[in-house]
Amino acid sequence: MALYVQKFGGTSVGSVERIKAVAEKVKGFRDQGHEIVVVVSAMSGETNRLIGLANEVSDEPHPREVDMLVSTGEQVTISLLAMALHAIGVPATSYTGAQVGIRTDSAHTRARIQQIDTDELHQDLGAGRVVVVAGFQGVDADGNITTLGRGGSDTTAVALAAALKADECQIYTDVDGVYTTDPRVCSRARRLETITVEEMLELASLGSKVLQIRSVEFAGKYNVPLRVLSSFEDGPGTLIVAEEEPLSSHMEEPLISGIAFNVNEAKLTVLNTPDIPGVASKILGPIADANIEVDMIIQNVAPVGDRTDFTFTVAKSDYKQTYRLLEQKVIPELGGEIKGDDQIAKVSLVGVGMRSHAGVANRMFQVxxxxxxxxxxxxxxxxxxxxxxxxxxxxxxxxxxxxxxxxDREDVNQEG
Structure with a gap:
């Protein structure tokens, strides 16, 4: 008998029929004698619908109230799945993040998990019940509902698996594993049987939408066995393994394991700013204080005199707020001007094989x-x-x- 934490994403629970199918899948594992904790997302499209409503009400919805609103999506799904399990004879109890004791900090819309209380979960599992938990959400020290950011249900699942010392955390989604790149963009993409935590962490951080980066961080930090599977077809999926383990039995591994891309990027440049010690901190400090994550950073060498340009990227959703912070808190102190571009994309090659091969960058630039x-x-x-x-x-x-x-897959037509 094993303890599994199984996470089902929005497309996996996108309709009543699919919720019933998830219930049957969970029942199959329970009938084998396993203990099951299920983490679910909101039904496909529901979070976007709720955010759309918030944006209709206000140009800048209050973050606390956004969390209060969007957390309701998962509450619908957990109750429906628990009902579906009861209907086929499986005792189940549903919990919101707050009810199950997922404690977070107070950074609304991008909170981080600090602690999970597992006593009640163990009691339910010991009594033979399937536990259904709302992903993507928790509660802060003041009792405010918080959310973990897009893809946060993955983080919920892995964090629960770590807290419960589960035998495996299984992430069920609309794809049957981790691919060399998104098959919707490149039809010749291949499914990987295994990938290292290190590579998966890079892919997740660079725009791969299969797993949220924090879920991979949790898996690596707490040594949680993590597997990505399809909700709609049987198969082994992709196992995410420790970096010291071999990826396969081949004598030499591929140079590149995958290609990630992200169009949720925006670039900002502070032009003609002082080229002095501490200027980067003065520019990025207000942005960090607003809990906005900065990705790529370039500071150009001053061509003439003591002025330079400082360029960095943020998520496209943070572009307007970041631009405003620069206008209000940076330019008045440092001078210069701001140039922005939110029509960019980041494309990344990822692979542990790069460590022993030179010339990868040059080849990429040539292509x-x-x-x-x-x-x-x-x-x-x-x-x-x-x-x-x-x-x-x-x-x-x-x-x-x-x-x-x-x-490229060899079984796909080159035009394909």
Whole structure:
């Protein structure tokens, strides 16, 4: 008998029929004698609908009230799934994040989990009940409902698996595993049998939407076995393994494991700012205080005199707020001007094989240059190379790189 935490995303619970199918899948595991905790997202499209309502009411909805609103999506799903389980003879109890004791900080719309109380969960499991938990949400020290950011249900599931010391955390979604890139953009993408935590962390951070980055961080930190599976078809999925484990039995692993991309990017440049010690902190300090995450950063060498340009990227959803912070808190002190662009994309190569191979960046730049794609920013690490390009060239770049680095499936027509 094993303890599984199973997470089902929005498309997996997108209708009553699909919720019933999830109930049957859960029943199958329980009938084998396993203990099951199920984490669910809101039904597909529901969170977007609720956010749309908030934006109709206010141009800048209050973050606390946004959390109060969007957390209701998961509450609908947990109750429906618990009902569906009862209907097929499976005792089940549903809990919101607050009820199950998922304690977070107070950073509304992007809260982080601090603690999980597991006593009641163990009591339910010991009594033979399936526990159904609302993903994406928790409660802060003052009793305010908080949400964990988009994709937060993955984080809920892995955090629960860590707290409960589950045998495996299974992430069920609309794809049957982790692919070399998004099959909707590149039809020649291949499913990976295994991928390292390190590579998955890079892919998640760079725009791959299969798993949220914090869920991978939890899995790596607490050694949670993590598997990505399809809700709609049987199969082994993709196992995310510790980095020291071999990816396969091949003598030599592929140079690149996957290509990630993200169009949820915006670039801001503070032009003609003082080239003095501490200028980066003065620019990024107010942004950090607003809990806005900065991604790529470039500070140009001052061509003449003591002025320079400072460029960085943030999520497109944070673009307007970041621009406003620069206007209000940075430019008055440092001078200069702001230039912004929210029509960009980041494309990234990821692979532990890069560590022992030179020339990957040059090859990437050659491929993009041959396609007439201009590179606006570059960032590298041991196992990834990211470039910022114009958003309109994103799909072309992904397909060209996928072929150039030998990731294409052999059973798909080249035009396919």
């Amino acid at each position: 993009l240059g041959n396609e007439g794609i201009n590179i606006r920013m570059v960032s590298t690490s041991e196992i990834k190379i990211s470039v910022v390009i114009d958003e309109k060239f994103m799909e072309l770049a992904v397909r060209a790189l996928h072929t150039a680095f030998g990731l």
